[in-house]
Amino acid sequence: MKANRKTYLIISGGVFVSAFIIYYYIKARRFVREKIRVPEPSSNSHLEELKSPLEEQKLSNPNPLDKFEEFQILMSEGISEGWDIVKDNPDLKVYKKITEFSPVAIIKAKILVNDTTPDDALFAIWNGEFRREWDNVLQDFKVIEKYSENNDVIYFYAASPFPSIISNREFIQHRKYKKDQNGILIVYWSAERDDIPIPQGWIRANTIISGYYIKSVEGGVELYFISQNDVKGKIPPNLINAVAPTKAMDWSRKFRRACALLKKKRLG
Known part of the structure; x- marks a missing residue:
């Protein structure tokens, strides 16, 4: 009993x-x-007039835009062109936008970094050895093909905190930068590389567009950051869209520390 x-x-x-x-x-x-509900693009005809210049170009032109041009259009767009404000501080502004071309949000941030230079900011972002020191998201970061000093193909993966539930994501990206009298523009987008097999159980993400624009301002630099990455797999896009802005905020904090660390190294 x-x-x-x-x-x-x-x-x-x-x-x-x-x-x-x-x-x-x-x-x-x-x-x-x-x-965490993300608004879907409206199909109402009266809203079609509100399309941004980038959306109008994509709809009217079957040929893909140059990534430098696409980045500059996104960077110049204002709130009235579909951007939602996520954070609005004097030294950090973060925006989010969803277009009819992808359910994955475009994240845009504007960051002020004091006491650094455009060239040091470029070095912190571009140099693989130093990037590995401060950006722990980029695991096994390496250049796999180099065309010139400012044009190459890179590889890295983002380790999953729960690999038994969520797969690691790997990225293969074209990477280019150019300088002009106004600043430095860096762009990234996915590279098709069938010669590099995907590790078993991993997922290869798609970078639609990503990049940075760095310009000198009094006392430091102003950096624009844009990111649109489709991590694929079974993670719902609305969940990714909710988390992505916080990742931009985390990255901005790490980037400021990286610039301070680089200055300290330069001074010895």
Whole structure:
């Protein structure tokens, strides 16, 4: 009798725990659906007039835009052209936008970094050895093909915090930069490389566009940051879109520390 009662209690406890887990799983799913909802592009005809210059160009021109040109258009767009404000501080502004071309949000940030130069900011971003020191998101960062000093193909992967649940994401990107009298523009986009196999269980992400624009301002630099990465797999785009702006904020903090570290190294 005691054994049967003990078995009954164990089964009852297991059922209770299972029900508790299921209840809170459903509750969490509802919270995500309600709180992290990304607006879908509207199909209303009267809103078509509100398309940004970039969207108009993509719709009217079947040929892809040069990535430098695409970045500059995105950088120059204002709030009225579909950008939502995520953060608005004097030294950090973050915006998010979804277009009809992809469910993946475009993230744009404007960062002020004191006491550094455009060339040092470029070095912190471009130099692989130094980038590995401060940007732990880029695992196994390396140049796999070099065309010139300012044009190459790079590889890195982003390690999953829960590899048994979420796969590692690897990236293969074209990378170019150019300088002019106004500043330095760096752009990235995915490179098709069938000769590089994808590790078993990993997923190769797609960088639609990413990059930085660096210009000198009084006391430091102003940096524009744009990122649109499709991580693919089964992670819902609305969840990625909700998390992406916080990653831009994290990156800006690390970048400021990197510029300070570089200055310290330069001074010896």
